[in-house]
Amino acid sequence: MITGKNYIGKELSAKGSDTYSTFDPKLNLKTDWTFHEATKEEIDAAADKAQEAFQRYKSFSGEKKAEFLVAIAEEIEALGDPLIDTYIRESGLPEGRAKGERGRTMGQLRAFADLLREGSWVEATIDTAQPEREPMPKVDLRKMLVPIGPIAVFGASNFPFAFSTAGGDTASALAAGCPVIVKSHPLHSGTGELISSAIIKAAERTGMPDGVFSNLNSSGIEVGQRLVMHPKVKGVGFTGSIKGGTALYQLANERDEPIPVFAEMGSINPVVALPSALMDKGDDWAKQYAGSIMLGGGQFCTNPGLILGMESHSLDRFVDTLGKEIEQLEPTCMLHPDIHRNYEKGKQELSGEQGTHVVADYESEVAPNVAQQKVLAVKGSDFLQNTKLHQEVFGPFSIVVRCKDAGELEKVLNKLEGQLTGTILGSADEVVKHDTVVDALRSKVGRIIFNGVPTGVEVCPAMQHGGPFPASTDSRFTSVGTSAARRWVRPVAFQNWPAASLPDALKDANPLGISRIVDGQHTDAKI
Secondary structure (H helix, E strand, O other): OOOOOEEEOOEEEOOOOOEEOOEEOOOOEEOOOOEEOOOHHHHHHHHHHHHHHHHHHOOOOHHHHHHHHHHHHHHHHHOOHHHHHHHHHHHOOOHHHHHHHHHHHHHHHHHHHHHHHHOHHHOOEEEOOEOOOOOOOEOOEEEEEEEOOOEEEEOOOOOOOOOOOOOHHHHHHHHHOOOEEEEOOHHHHHHHHHHHHHHHHHHHHOOOOOOOEEEEOOOOOHHHHHHHHOOOOOEEEEEOOHHHHHHHHHHHHOOOOOOOEEEEOOOOOEEEEOHHHHHHHHHHHHHHHHHHHHHHHHOOOOOOOEEEEEOOHHHHHHHHHHHHHHHOOOOOEOOOHHHHHHHHHHHHHHHOOOOOEEEEEOOOOOOOOEOOOEEEEEEHHHHHHOHHHHOOOOOOEEEEEEEOOHHHHHHHHHHOOOEEEEEEEOOHHHHHHOHHHHHHHHOOEEEEEEOOOOOOOOOOOOOOOOOOOOOEOOOOOOOOOHHHHHHHEEEEEEEOOOHHHOOHHHOOOOOOOOOEEEOOEEEOOOO
16 A cells, blocks of 8 residues: 655654655556655654664674565565556556566565675685784784665666665665665655565564664655765665766765765667678677667666767668668657656757768657657767767667777777776677777776677676766676675774674684685685
8 A cells, every 4th residue: 555655664654745746657647646755854763763773783694684685575576466556657667577677676685685694795804813923923803894874775767676665775785784765766656665665564574673774755856965965874875867876976975974875877888889790690780789779668777879880881781770670669658758858858959960860760659758769870070079979868769870990989989988888799709809999898888798788787796787987986886786785885804803702704713604715815614
């Protein structure tokens, strides 16, 4: 049941008079749910509870936190069809996508539970004392990762499950030992409330402290700003626009105590099509990329918004086939009228830039909020001179850049900003031959793909979802995969500490049985 209230820990609260509704983009109508904006008093209460919960939660065993994460996954699944129906109403996305994303979300939670049960992720490092060392004795030093405190998580518009209330940021923060306060996304607040109810139920089931999780409603920016500036909040997770992410980053650095903001933002995910790829299977790649550009209405952060090739008959054929293939695909509904309006505006602005010409433009009549796909082409020289063409258009849109040779292709890559992904299409021999092109691409991205499409992000330990600015605010970290937990911890070293008072991960007996570095050697043995 959707109440429209905020979760302040386990308590439902609606103290404010400001309200808003979510929107059904397919029906082009507001939903019948009314949500209460969180007040300053409710934000303070959530932060107070989170800080109090942190004092207990940070010391919970990996097994106990793992039980909590698994229970969240079970409670999400127990919500059944009403959750899926709400997701569809508030996003316009199809049932298959809803169920697939729910499965991914539950899988992420269970993956972090497995990480906690294994335990070695805390990076326990021990250098034992050498009292006889000359000329100075060596002290005993033992270091591990510890949680930093309550985390504010901002739900993402385009993934109501996997990057929102119980998504990767929340799951990784809870795994790290940090309570979470979610600033629910206004496009899917009903979905967020249902997921929040599952998290609260799981917390009560597994004996978590009240305040380990809260969910705050907001249709504007004030609640988010207050959260970022709140002295009891110690970190921020964000997935969204460059404008929103950089604003939060700047705000966090203006605090008396600056805090880290891990924002995953814009990306056009350049694809480099080397000659052999277009000669050998150019038609196949054109069909695959038409589908990739259209996937999810083009509303994936890994959407291929830029395709680069060297002038040739094969490139001409690829571009022609890409245009024909993408025009045959049925356009789909976008998440909200505002997102659709921004897409249309961005598409039209870039279409009017000098040197661009149309490759494909779906012009048939469509229902409200449905995104008509478009592909442009431009010469490499024009692209280099016009940085407006480098910007992301969030939707089913892409630009093909025709470079005169490998040298110009390399210049184009060097001119780009940071990206989440970069892709090379071609043969293994060409990767060696065009090593400077490959190196230029690798320097701009967090994940480099060979002969594939960028859409689709595997949730696993080796995944890197983040890249140089503005793809993310800190390219050293990922927002997908179990390594995401490292955003919410810091190293602490214990010097000459009493053995009985050491954390279990650092004790001589290694009661957790984890892998550690002891005097420079990886081992799970006792000392």
